[in-house]
Amino acid sequence: xxxxxxxxxxxxxxxxxxxxxxxxxxxxxxxxxxxxxxxxxxxxxxxxxxxxxxxxxxxxxxxxxxxxxxxxxxxxxxxxxxxxxxxxxxxxxxxxxxxxxxxxxxxxxxxxxxxxxxxxxxxxxxxxxxxxxxxxxxxxxxxxxxxxxxxxxxxxxxxxxxxxxxxxxxxxxxxxxxxxxxxxxxxxxxxxxxxxxxxxxxxxxxxxxxxxxxxxxxxxxxxxxxxxxxxxxxxxxxxxxxxxxxxxxxxxxxxxxxxxxxxxxxxxxxxxxxxxxxxxxxxxxxxxxxxxxxxxxxxxxxxxxxxxxxxxxxxxxxxxxxxxxxxxx
Numbered sequence: 001x002x003x004x005x006x007x008x009x010x011x012x013x014x015x016x017x018x019x020x021x022x023x024x025x026x027x028x029x030x031x032x033x034x035x036x037x038x039x040x041x042x043x044x045x046x047x048x049x050x051x052x053x054x055x056x057x058x059x060x061x062x063x064x065x066x067x068x069x070x071x072x073x074x075x076x077x078x079x080x081x082x083x084x085x086x087x088x089x090x091x092x093x094x095x096x097x098x099x100x101x102x103x104x105x106x107x108x109x110x111x112x113x114x115x116x117x118x119x120x121x122x123x124x125x126x127x128x129x130x131x132x133x134x135x136x137x138x139x140x141x142x143x144x145x146x147x148x149x150x151x152x153x154x155x156x157x158x159x160x161x162x163x164x165x166x167x168x169x170x171x172x173x174x175x176x177x178x179x180x181x182x183x184x185x186x187x188x189x190x191x192x193x194x195x196x197x198x199x200x201x202x203x204x205x206x207x208x209x210x211x212x213x214x215x216x217x218x219x220x221x222x223x224x225x226x227x228x229x230x231x232x233x234x235x236x237x238x239x240x241x242x243x244x245x246x247x248x249x250x251x252x253x254x255x256x257x258x259x260x261x262x263x264x265x266x267x268x269x270x271x272x273x274x275x276x277x278x279x280x281x282x283x284x285x286x287x288x289x290x291x292x293x294x295x296x297x298x299x300x301x302x303x304x305x306x307x308x309x310x311x312x313x314x315x316x317x318x319x320x321x322x323x324x325x326x327x328x329x
Contacts, residue, residue, distance in 0.1 A: 001288055003323040006297060007316055009287055014071035015279075016150055017061045018143075018179075019160035019171050021076035021100070022109035023087040024055035029124070045114060045124065052090045057113055057160035059272050059313070060194075061096045063279035063301065064158075066313035068081050071105035073154070075146055078137055083108035083129060099150060101142045106131035106176035109163075120296050134167045142179050144168060154189070156286045157280055159205065171198070180204045183236075187284040188287035194278045200233055206285070208240040208278060227251040238291045242277060248295040250302070257293040262303040275313055276305040 001009070019140060033046035054062055057074055061251060064072045074091060078084035078100045081328030087108060091098045110129035115122045135143070151157050160178060171179075183191040183204035193206035199209045200217040215225045223229045231239035231251050239251040247260040281298035285291065304314035 001284075001293070001328065003061070003297065003300065004320065006284055006287060007320055007323075010283055010316070011068045011070045013069050013156065013283055013286055014154045015061075015064050015069050015156045015158060015282065016075060017057045017064070017158045018075040018147055018151075018153040018158060018175070019057040020109060020162040020169055021057040021061075021074050021078070021087065021160070022111060022162070023058075023083050024053045024089065025083075025086075025110060026051045026053070026114045026115060027089050027112055028115045030117050032118075042266045047114070054087060054090045054094070054096070056162040056275075057158075058091060058096075058280050059092070059157055059275040060095055060160050062316060063276045063305070063313045064283070065094050066315045067283065067301070067319070068316040069117065069283065071097070071154070073150065075099045075100055075101075075143065076104050076152060077101045077106070077135060077143060079131070081107040081108050083110045086230040094173065099146050101139055101146065102132070103136060103139045105136065106133075106139075109168075112241065116209075117274045119268065130165070131161075131168045132165060135170065135172060140172055140174055147178050148182070149174060151189075152186070156282045157190065157191045158282050159193040159195070159202075160275075160278070161193065161198055164197050167248050171195070173201075176202055177284065187206055190283060190289075192278060192282040194274060195214060200230060203235050205234075206236050206238050206291070207234055208242065208274075208281070210242045211244070214241045222295050228253075228315055239283070240291065240295060242274065248299065250291045251296060254290075255294055259299065261299045272312060273302040273305055276312075277302040278315075301312045315319075 025045040027050040029045050030048045034043045061072050107129045112127040114124040114287045161171040180203040193205045193207045194201050199207050200221050241249040250257040277298035280301035281294040284294040284297040301314045304318050
């Protein structure tokens with residue numbers, strides 16, 4: 001399929017994103033208002049405006065929606081707090097459905113980014129909200145039940161396992177088992193996993209890791225950096241390893257294929273490139289079943305995202321314009 005044919009077919013597709021969904025709060029503070037507190041003497045950080053966007057699994061979902069997928073839904077867990085409410089608003093604003101299980105005793109996974117209004121630079125430590133403990137059993141059970149009910153309704157399933165701590169993530173052993181069972185029972189529906197710290201624990205699904213994540217996964221299973229051994233351990237026909245400007249390695253039983261990236265001079269912000277690749281690649285996997293074609297399209301989408309500040313999303317029109325530009329250049 002050509003890129004134009006892919007873009008024309010995407011509105012007919014639906015995608016479920018399951019995993020660690022978070023709220024990104026982009027807070028601009030006014031440095032001239034930084035007078036000491038009367039009570040503590042510590043200078044205040046005076047936030048004067050902020051923007052809210054979905055993060056982590058929410059960024060993947062935002063990219064799917066921007067590419068024009070017909071139905072996008074997020075499954076995860078949020079706390080009974082204001083950040084959870086803001087996250088639901090941010091998802092709804094982008095036309096993304098939310099199947100968020102409420103954890104009454106936990107916090108909504110939130111990144112608060114402090115940006116100097118005078119310089120436009122994020123120059124203060126980020127303030128993160130996270131529940132550094134396992135999901136309560138009843139919350140975990142609800143997430144698993146919803147996954148088992150929802151996943152068959154969608155053309156593709158994208159797993160966003162973003163938690164780097166040992167506890168606190170939504171993608172637990174029980175959910176990984178449900179994902180493995182779904183992937184085995186529905187080979188026609190791609191299940192594409194992006195995992196920061198547990199890639200080797202997934203089974204049957206196609207896993208996408210960056211170079212560092214793949215090396216760490218190999219170390220955890222007791223082998224040197226050996227992508228084929230990692231692929232066999234996971235049990236899927238294909239493993240994807242993204243390598244930044246070096247492109248993507250597609251590892252199968254027949255060997256490795258290198259898919260070059262689209263060169264971009266002076267990228268503005270590489271944050272979110274992996275999420276946009278995840279979204280684009282999963283959709284093309286559903287349309288073609290071809291991992292190489294999926295990687296090429298994922299690279300194309302990511303090349304647009306990295307030219308935007310923050311965790312941006314490549315829109316269908318931007319991808320189409322770039323494709324036409326390259327045809328005529």
